[in-house]
Amino acid sequence: MIIKRRLLLSVVALGIATSLPSFASAEGLIAIITPSHDNPFFKAEAVGAEAKAKELGYDTVLMVHDDDANKQSELFDSAIASGAVAIILDNAGADATVAAVKRAKEAGIPSFLIDREITESGVAVSQIVSNNYQGAQLGAEEFVKLMGETGKYAELLGRESDTNAGIRSSGYHDIIDQYDMEMVAQQTANWSQTEGYTVMETMLQANPEIKGVISGNDTMAMGAWAALKAAGREDVIVVGFDGSNDVRDSIKAGGIKATVLQPAYRQAQLAVEQADQYLKTGSTGLDEKQLMDCVLINGDNAAKLETFALSE
């Protein structure tokens, strides 16, 4: 029943921007806009935000922009037209998103950003992001250790328009480049598992001597691991980033060696809490841009990981 209703809302919000039914909820409607739920990371965000919003008495509408800034812009128009009281957003591009968030602000709708930053401050009310630099350094330290501080490796980069791709790579290299390690290939796989697979295949053909692969996220790491496995190269050390259940299972099975958990579920909930606080008091009482630390996941603690949260 709940699923049906959510679907209905999504369809209505996507299709008919101007004529949404009115909502029964006392607190109003929160629009939750993320990249595609095909990546469990974004699904966890959406689910986390939705659960918290419902708990606080809001109606929710879940929408996905598929990393398409034009589509995101249309979704913002839908959210504005449907009278949303707040928008929770994991955005489709650091530069391209500024205009959409501004438009919502001018319409009196505050936006609360998670996971990815935009390049301007003073437009969104909150930007809560994982401390990607800190997390990448944790991942890189583990990678260096696993590699025995030496050897050739390849790097899979995320989508170029996303600040997180650059910051993670920067965090990786601030550690790795201090050691006697040589990067023989570096290429984007656009956060995608299928691209991770094909890019890894190509890299492996050109550089069969690689000893390790460090990846900007877990889905690309999963793709790379599948390609390595298919090539009989399960000796290659792979480290990812996100802390997905898929990579957790791979770590437990002795496949991928490590990842870095971003507290995606809690982050989304926190954004909703701050939206609620802002709507009720006019302020979150916090700085706009906030960092949440990441946690290294390896064989020691993988069992405690579930849906982007670590149990104590």
Place this chain on the structure above:
Amino acid sequence: MKRTLLIATCALVVLPVLTGCKIVKNPTAEEAALSEANMTDAERMAALVAREYTPRVVPHMETGAKDIGAVLDAIGQDLDTAGESLGIPKASEGSPWNFIAKGEGKVVASNRDSRAAKLEVDVTEDGAADLSIQLGPVIKGTALRDSANFYVFTEFRDQIEFAKLARALNDTAGAAISLPDGDLVGETVSFTGAFSLAKASDPVLLVPVVLSTGGDQ
């Protein structure tokens, strides 16, 4: 006559383009802005730290430093309570606690050959190391930046720029360290610095802004 002409020429030429004339009092701000726009994030943050490290960062650390014994003692009881009373207020949920501390202790072990060189220091006089002082050149973490909390993330373009700030601060702190050669085991060191702690059980990795041998500081 010549002088009048010169001044007139200067005025005409210089109105739109403030170059090459002594009348212009202070073109440095504009020039600085222009040259900063052409810098990489790392270069821009290094320039910022070069300007502010000595007049701003070091005094902030010296003024804000708590006694290391009291800080470690409080952390041993309860990290959150210690953070609230002796730490830097958290910028957000999910940040670790940051502490600025000073004190002295005896070096019980060291590793000065590593790229991430460290001194293991006993401050409680029980013969066991209570903290590591990072000597670099690889200095881990963002404790220095996050303790210098006049640097606010919102005021920086993005995480990349903010990360380069942390790196520039660490590099500057590391470069400022001047210690006698040798393993220094058995020596007393005086220090002022910062460290981050997410869990009470995590190791204390202090980034020093003041560090010297001898206990008379």
